[in-house]
Amino acid sequence: MDWVTMSSAGSQRVHGCAGCMSPTRARAHLFCSRRQPGHRRPIITCMAHKITVLPGDGIGPEITKVALNALEAAGKLENEEFQFSEELVGGAAIDATGKPLPEQTLETCKQSDAVLLAAIGGYQWDTLPADQRPERGLLALRAGLNAFANLRPAIVLPQLADASSLKREIVEGTDIMIVRELVGGIYFGQPRGFKTNDKGEKVGFNTMIYSESEVERIAHVAFKSAQKRQKKLCSVEKSNVLEVSQLWKEVVTRVAKEYPDVELSHMYIDNAAMQLLRNPKVFDTIVTGNIFGDILSDEASMLTGSLGMLPSASISNDGPGIFEPVHGSAPDIAGQDKANPMAMVLSAAMMCRYGLSLPKVADRLEAAVTAALDAGYRTGDLMSSGMKQVGCIELGDILVKQITEAKH
Numbered sequence: 001m002d003w004v005t006m007s008s009a010g011s012q013r014v015h016g017c018a019g020c021m022s023p024t025r026a027r028a029h030l031f032c033s034r035r036q037p038g039h040r041r042p043i044i045t046c047m048a049h050k051i052t053v054l055p056g057d058g059i060g061p062e063i064t065k066v067a068l069n070a071l072e073a074a075g076k077l078e079n080e081e082f083q084f085s086e087e088l089v090g091g092a093a094i095d096a097t098g099k100p101l102p103e104q105t106l107e108t109c110k111q112s113d114a115v116l117l118a119a120i121g122g123y124q125w126d127t128l129p130a131d132q133r134p135e136r137g138l139l140a141l142r143a144g145l146n147a148f149a150n151l152r153p154a155i156v157l158p159q160l161a162d163a164s165s166l167k168r169e170i171v172e173g174t175d176i177m178i179v180r181e182l183v184g185g186i187y188f189g190q191p192r193g194f195k196t197n198d199k200g201e202k203v204g205f206n207t208m209i210y211s212e213s214e215v216e217r218i219a220h221v222a223f224k225s226a227q228k229r230q231k232k233l234c235s236v237e238k239s240n241v242l243e244v245s246q247l248w249k250e251v252v253t254r255v256a257k258e259y260p261d262v263e264l265s266h267m268y269i270d271n272a273a274m275q276l277l278r279n280p281k282v283f284d285t286i287v288t289g290n291i292f293g294d295i296l297s298d299e300a301s302m303l304t305g306s307l308g309m310l311p312s313a314s315i316s317n318d319g320p321g322i323f324e325p326v327h328g329s330a331p332d333i334a335g336q337d338k339a340n341p342m343a344m345v346l347s348a349a350m351m352c353r354y355g356l357s358l359p360k361v362a363d364r365l366e367a368a369v370t371a372a373l374d375a376g377y378r379t380g381d382l383m384s385s386g387m388k389q390v391g392c393i394e395l396g397d398i399l400v401k402q403i404t405e406a407k408h
Contacts, residue, residue, distance in 0.1 A: 053087070067116065
């Protein structure tokens with residue numbers, strides 16, 4: 001695996017040192033001292049932040065380029081360097097290797113400080129068996145990195161409040177963080193599959209299962225997230241019907257005793273789905289299981305007016321996190337310079353904030369997006385009267401300009 005270093009001067013340097021590129025060793029010493037045969041000694045320090053870049057499919061490569069350019073510009077102003085290693089995932093990986101997640105991709109991700117993923121999937125792979133489709137690569141990546149917690153913000157920016165499906169007075173001021181358990185529950189539970197019952201009918205079945213430790217670890221992430229926000233956490237389940245939700249509620253309530261500064265409430269999933277549309281501002285931080293989180297986070301995304309504005313983070317206790325926009329690969333507009341890259345840029349900002357501990361770089365990226373919106377620039381998905389429509393490439397140039405011309 002080769003790592004491409006983008007220096008503060010913008011030049012590229014390729015390193016073939018896998019031995020000194022692990023996240024733990026990268027911060028342990030300044031220069032590689034290994035002298036094994038064939039080993040190429042790096043010509044710069046090993047202090048750069050190593051990022052595995054997964055452009056994926058559809059509009060992925062387009063928005064990835066914009067995000068990396070913005071990230072480089074913001075990093076330069078904070079004297080931060082990044083090493084990028086681009087790998088295959090999803091449909092692109094299937095076409096090249098026959099697998100949605102090649103072993104090399106997973107191994108490179110494990111050796112990095114963070115993973116920046118764009119989008120996967122497309123019509124041409126829809127006819128493949130379910131276990132061979134691009135989406136399986138994403139599930140395997142999450143499981144392989146033990147990225148058990150998904151953080152998905154849903155923030156209604158004042159510039160875009162009128163783009164929401166709901167009235168401005170309902171959504172304006174909405175700022176929600178949904179913390180979703182990502183590697184357990186019904187999507188991963190066993191047994192699962194098909195069988196024939198006593199009547200000769202085909203039956204499909206899945207298992208919704210959580211252990212105490214799985215609930216505990218996601219609860220801790222949620223409480224800590226709430227502590228950094230408005231100190232309000234709502235646990236969403238279906239404990240009036242499901243035993244697995246009864247365990248969930250019991251464990252979350254127990255963990256709450258360790259966070260006396262956070263106000264905990266409980267809500268059934270059906271009521272939570274309704275309240276997100278009726279009065280979204282009642283929520284601050286939400287914690288829930290895999291399938292409920294999948295549904296609620298997509299519902300919350302529509303409050304903001306466009307999927308093109310929503311980043312997400314999938315984090316682990318012991319390895320790199322995965323940072324990706326909420327939207328899909330949009331194959332219908334791929335290669336047409338119509339994609340909105342702002343969610344990808346904001347995903348890079350989340351990566352800096354939560355994965356790399358670079359809050360100042362994150363601030364610069366987020367400020368650039370806000371400045372571009374304030375200036376009236378919009379891609380097609382956000383276009384409204386009086387705004388200036390731009391393509392993906394032009395918006396990328398505008399974001400870099402906003403970053404480089406910022407006063408602070």
